[in-house]
Amino acid sequence: MIPLQLFTALFLPWLLGIAWLRLGWRQVARGTGPLVLGYAYLLGILVTTLVMRLWDAVGLKQAFWPLAGLLLCLTLLGFWQGRHLPWKEGGTLGRSIPHFQNPWQKGLFALLIAFLTLRFVNLGLEILWRPLYPWDAWTTWAPRAQVWFTLKELVTFVDSATWLHNPSNEIYTIPAWHYPKTISLIQLWISLALEGWDDSLINLPWLFCAGALGLAFYGQLRYWNLTPLTSLLGTYLLLSLPLLNTHIALAGYADLWLATTYSLAGMAFLQWLRTGDSQQGGLALLLALACPLIKREGLIWILTFLPPLLIAHLSFRTMLLTGAGGLASMVAWYMAGGIRIGELEITPDVIQIPSLGRFELALSPVWEPFYQNLFVMGNWHLLWYLIIGVLALSALRIISHRQLLVGFSFIGSGLIVVFVTFFLTSNAAWAEYYTSINRILLHLVPILWFYILVLLQQSYAGNGLRPSSSLPAKKS
Structure with missing residues (x-):
């Protein structure tokens, strides 16, 4: 039984x-x-x-x-x-069976x-x-x-x-x-x-x-x-x-579950921004909201969906105005000594977010642990060498095509989260002692690798993007 x-x-x-x-x-x-x-x-x-x-x-x-x-x-x-939906021949599974010429x-x-x-x-x-x-x-x-x-x-x-x-x-x-x-x-x-x-x-x-x-x-x-x-x-x-x-x-x-949930949400999100497919958009929304149910860090990962959403739907002029407004707001925030609303505290010295924790802010150059874990130890094979090489060679193409820029802003936001976590807060100790550095990166790696594969296909496999194929921007 x-x-x-x-x-x-x-x-x-x-x-x-x-x-x-x-x-x-x-x-x-x-x-x-x-x-x-x-x-x-x-x-x-x-x-x-x-x-x-x-x-x-x-x-x-x-x-x-x-x-x-x-x-x-x-x-x-x-x-x-x-x-009454098709499911057999010619249906969802039938169309998914690969066919090869060679x-x-x-x-x-x-x-x-x-x-x-x-x-x-x-x-x-x-x-x-x-x-x-x-x-x-x-x-x-x-x-x-x-x-x-x-x-x-x-x-x-x-x-x-x-x-x-x-x-x-x-x-x-x-x-x-x-x-x-x-x-x-x-x-x-x-x-x-x-x-x-x-x-x-x-x-x-x-x-x-x-x-x-x-x-x-x-x-x-x-x-x-x-x-x-x-x-x-x-x-x-x-x-x-x-x-x-x-x-x-x-x-x-819990990290495998958060990596899967966040990355599957990210892939569906990028597909939705590319095609407008409502099914993909629904999957992205459901799984993004599920991230905090798995680990508290999921609250932070949700924020990485905002930059690509703005880039995909705002004109260049509006993005400049938004960036200028954001920069002005940060200057005002710094001059005012931060904000404090109840248990929420975001100041130049500390970040305290209810249900997430309290973090002292200080610059900690923990480059050596990152170098060892990403490029010397056998945690990731040669993944990070490949990622850096592809991004460097494709920089101009990423900048000139909105669709690629949208994807880069998403994974770039994730990398900024990693940088802030380990280089600007007291969590630097997690990197120095190798306790959480790779666990946090694991959350990001599947969606990052997905973007790299898409970038390689669209840039070097005969399916390159033309400027006209860029995502349409809404007029301001």
């Missing part, structure tokens, strides 16, 4: 996502099949955690089969709503699929054989999930001082008590299916998350008109990154 419940827990959220997400693609484009499959798992598991929150809010105990029954009803309703391309494509399959099998075995290992996993995410599993309700966690002064059987404490609930709920969902606590099996969704990232990444590249072989090669290079593989094998951290 337990294997059936585990199988249900792993695949029912995926089916839920497929049932509803495919409704948006009535007009099928290349890459839609893998795209839907990838986004469906992530959205399905996020909806599952929201259902668990709602279940607790109405006063019901956490129980697997009642929750699964509700999810199944939602899934069947989604499939019934889409009962036998060697077909052979290389199959070889890459085999390599990826073997890699995922190895990663799955790593998860099954290894006990709960990462620091945050056994100090924050898993202990909270274990308490919830034992009590079958989402009891409140508070800081240690509150817990000591208010002894109660209804509140608990852990060091990172204020972290979002989503990751712990994912582990709780698997535990409810197992009817027991298993330090290894609770982490199987991390393997599925990586699979969803790969499927969606490939699908979005195909949707951008990259060839099947190029798209799969790019996906293989992403999924073979050592740091990404570490976060799959040493499952339990």
